[in-house]
Amino acid sequence: MGVKSVNEKAVEVEGLSYRYPDGTPALRDINMRVTAGETVGIIGPNGAGKTTLLLHLNGVLRPTAGAVRVLGREVTARNAREVRSEVGLVFENPDHQLFMPTVFEDVAFGPLNQGVGREELGEIVGEALSKVGMEGSEQRPPHHLSLGERRRVALATVLAMKPRILVLDEPLAGLDPRGRRELMELIASLPGTKVIASHDLEMVLRLCGSVFVLDGGQIVAEGPTARLLSNQALMENHGLEVPASLRRTHYKTG
Amino acid sequence: MEIQEHSRIHKIDARLKILTCAVYVVAVVTAPAGQWTRLWLPIVPFLAVLLMARVEIRQVLIRSAVVLPFSLLVAVFLPFVTEGQTVASFHLLWARVGVTGAGLEAMGEVVSKSWLSAFGLAILGSTTRPAELVAGLRRLRVPAAICSTLFLTIRYVTLLTDEVRQMERARRSRSAKPWYHWGIRSASGTVISLFLLACDTADQVHRAMVSRGFDGEIRGCGSHRPSLGAVSGCLLFAIVVVGIRIWA
Numbered sequence: 001m002g003v004k005s006v007n008e009k010a011v012e013v014e015g016l017s018y019r020y021p022d023g024t025p026a027l028r029d030i031n032m033r034v035t036a037g038e039t040v041g042i043i044g045p046n047g048a049g050k051t052t053l054l055l056h057l058n059g060v061l062r063p064t065a066g067a068v069r070v071l072g073r074e075v076t077a078r079n080a081r082e083v084r085s086e087v088g089l090v091f092e093n094p095d096h097q098l099f100m101p102t103v104f105e106d107v108a109f110g111p112l113n114q115g116v117g118r119e120e121l122g123e124i125v126g127e128a129l130s131k132v133g134m135e136g137s138e139q140r141p142p143h144h145l146s147l148g149e150r151r152r153v154a155l156a157t158v159l160a161m162k163p164r165i166l167v168l169d170e171p172l173a174g175l176d177p178r179g180r181r182e183l184m185e186l187i188a189s190l191p192g193t194k195v196i197a198s199h200d201l202e203m204v205l206r207l208c209g210s211v212f213v214l215d216g217g218q219i220v221a222e223g224p225t226a227r228l229l230s231n232q233a234l235m236e237n238h239g240l241e242v243p244a245s246l247r248r249t250h251y252k253t254g
Numbered sequence: 255m256e257i258q259e260h261s262r263i264h265k266i267d268a269r270l271k272i273l274t275c276a277v278y279v280v281a282v283v284t285a286p287a288g289q290w291t292r293l294w295l296p297i298v299p300f301l302a303v304l305l306m307a308r309v310e311i312r313q314v315l316i317r318s319a320v321v322l323p324f325s326l327l328v329a330v331f332l333p334f335v336t337e338g339q340t341v342a343s344f345h346l347l348w349a350r351v352g353v354t355g356a357g358l359e360a361m362g363e364v365v366s367k368s369w370l371s372a373f374g375l376a377i378l379g380s381t382t383r384p385a386e387l388v389a390g391l392r393r394l395r396v397p398a399a400i401c402s403t404l405f406l407t408i409r410y411v412t413l414l415t416d417e418v419r420q421m422e423r424a425r426r427s428r429s430a431k432p433w434y435h436w437g438i439r440s441a442s443g444t445v446i447s448l449f450l451l452a453c454d455t456a457d458q459v460h461r462a463m464v465s466r467g468f469d470g471e472i473r474g475c476g477s478h479r480p481s482l483g484a485v486s487g488c489l490l491f492a493i494v495v496v497g498i499r500i501w502a
Contacts, residue, residue: 055461055465058465060461060464060465081467081469084464084465084466084467085467089462089465091458091461091462091465093458096455096458096459096461096462097462099409099459099462099463100385101383101384101385102383105383105385109463109466109468110466110467112473113466113467113468113469113471113473114467157466158466161466161467
């Protein structure tokens with residue numbers, strides 16, 4: 001990877017605004033840049049517009065105004081298919097993402113849409129499942145898996161498409177502490193650019209180099225994770241709170 | 255809908271199974287009136303398929319029985335309107351109603367043909383994964399819009415069932431009354447909530463599909479080239495069914 005690729009912009013969002021079909025504004029003048037290889041967090045209270053913003057990153061939603069560029073190319077209806085191969089979106093609810101009768105078919109769904117041949121499918125599915133520690137579950141029906149397992153398989157469905165940018169919406173929601181810790185380690189071990197929207201600020205602190213604070217459809221703050229997350233006034237004004245680990249550090253040093 | 259792939263029948267290319275099933279359905283539906291042997295004999299090779307596929311017979315019978323209320327609704331008037339020798343009569347309100355032998359036979363034929371066809375389709379559905387079935391239809395040049403609608407219907411029926419189950423559980427936790435004691439107001443509220451929930455979930459599922467490159471085309475994981483053995487087996491089955499239909 002040369003010098004140029006180090007500063008390559010993976011995602012550029014410029015003046016993005018979005019209104020729901022009923023006219024309700026969801027996002028207003030969003031500007032954000034994510035450098036290739038970086039892990040970025042998007043935090044904010046419920047209804048802030050985090051999921052709506054993520055849905056713009058791989059062209060599922062189209063901006064009412066402004067533009068989204070992925071790896072230098074503006075996301076349009078014409079190139080949405082290629083963009084979806086580059087940006088893998090993992091949804092908050094794995095049950096919405098897993099809709100086939102078996103894990104194999106679910107993981108194969110994306111590669112098949114990319115035009116991958118049936119001969120290569122077995123290898124691709126096996127590789128994706130092994131990355132998330134779910135090898136051997138190919139023939140299991142997704143609804144027979146635990147929530148933690150379903151979250152891993154949902155991640156595998158996206159990894160099988162070999163995206164360069166991984167977008168995760170509340171990846172740890174509803175998991176028990178062990179499942180949460182294991183999945184957090186798994187996400188940390190995945191290479192590439194990552195954009196993570198979450199309320200789990202401990203995870204954001206652990207995984208993300210920088211964060212964007214979203215509230216009322218607008219970015220109200222952005223900067224290095226530890227600095228922003230330790231700003232108590234900022235956190236409380238926007239329905240969040242300083243993570244326990246930063247509070248402990250503060251007490252120890254104070 | 256769970257399909258356990260544990261037999262050779264399950265592994266046969268979906269196109270072959272669809273075509274073979276179509277031959278069986280045509281043979282059953284076009285059986286001449288009054289020829290019960292020709293009508294019922296094609297089920298024998300299908301029973302053999304059922305045994306080979308090791309599918310639960312009860313499950314197939316339940317699925318095929320779904321068609322009975324509809325066919326009975328159509329056929330129930332035939333004994334009264336078909337011309338022929340009256341075999342029984344009775345008073346209905348102020349009129350005397352006669353039942354003809356030809357009418358009873360016609361009713362039996364309509365119900366038999368619809369159930370036998372549904373039985374074949376139930377075996378097809380029990381031995382083929384939904385995505386493979388839809389991909390098979392697509393490869394047989396059935397329009398993409400029909401195939402996508404079929405696939406999404408299968409998917410959303412499962413979602414709707416899940417929603418109903420969850421709402422029923424939540425309701426039961428607050429009331430001991432069975433569903434038929436809920437009252438119209440309460441029941442209609444549940445139906446509306448269910449509809450709104452289903453719409454929202456369907457929207458989320460569609461977004462998840464679109465984000466993984468879904469373009470309206472369902473692509474199955476199965477092989478594109480059916481094996482010689484599968485082709486020969488299906489051909490033999492079709493010949494037996496057609497043979498029974500013609501010569502029995």
